[in-house]
Amino acid sequence: MNFKLECFQIQNKWCYKLEIVIVTLSIFLQVLSATQLSSSVILLSLKYIQKLLKNNPSIHGQQGSEFRLFTVSLMLANKFLDDNTFTNKTWSEVTGINVKEINVMEMEFLNQVQFSLFVSEAEYLDWLHSLETWLKQQGQPGQG
Numbered sequence: 001m002n003f004k005l006e007c008f009q010i011q012n013k014w015c016y017k018l019e020i021v022i023v024t025l026s027i028f029l030q031v032l033s034a035t036q037l038s039s040s041v042i043l044l045s046l047k048y049i050q051k052l053l054k055n056n057p058s059i060h061g062q063q064g065s066e067f068r069l070f071t072v073s074l075m076l077a078n079k080f081l082d083d084n085t086f087t088n089k090t091w092s093e094v095t096g097i098n099v100k101e102i103n104v105m106e107m108e109f110l111n112q113v114q115f116s117l118f119v120s121e122a123e124y125l126d127w128l129h130s131l132e133t134w135l136k137q138q139g140q141p142g143q144g
Helices: 022-035 039-055 065-081 088-095 099-112 121-138
Strands: 003-010 013-020
Touching: 022 065, 022 088, 039 065, 039 099, 039 121, 065 088, 065 099, 088 099
Parallel strands: none
Antiparallel strands: 003 013
């Protein structure tokens, strides 16, 4: 899989740029299509990834681990925001990742973010603003 996470700075705040090659994008889109998660879950999952990387700047996953990171962050955001969520077994079926690995990934992610999944309204709105700023910059020549 060709996917990389790059740090960049916008208005003195660290954000994380997700560059996805089209082949990998189709896999992500298949998961999103199969799960029909809300945009709030997807945005919160990206915030969780940003939080993980910000709190653990030395973390470097192996090639192909990006899909697993995306999966576990979606799982946790779904569990945090929604009352009726998918089981880890369902996530396994949707992603093709063994359910035992899903369980381990979930615990490792939670440990790395110190089991802190709450994001305040102010922090969430700030995150949305950072994403909007980044998206606007991607459309400008010489940016990104």
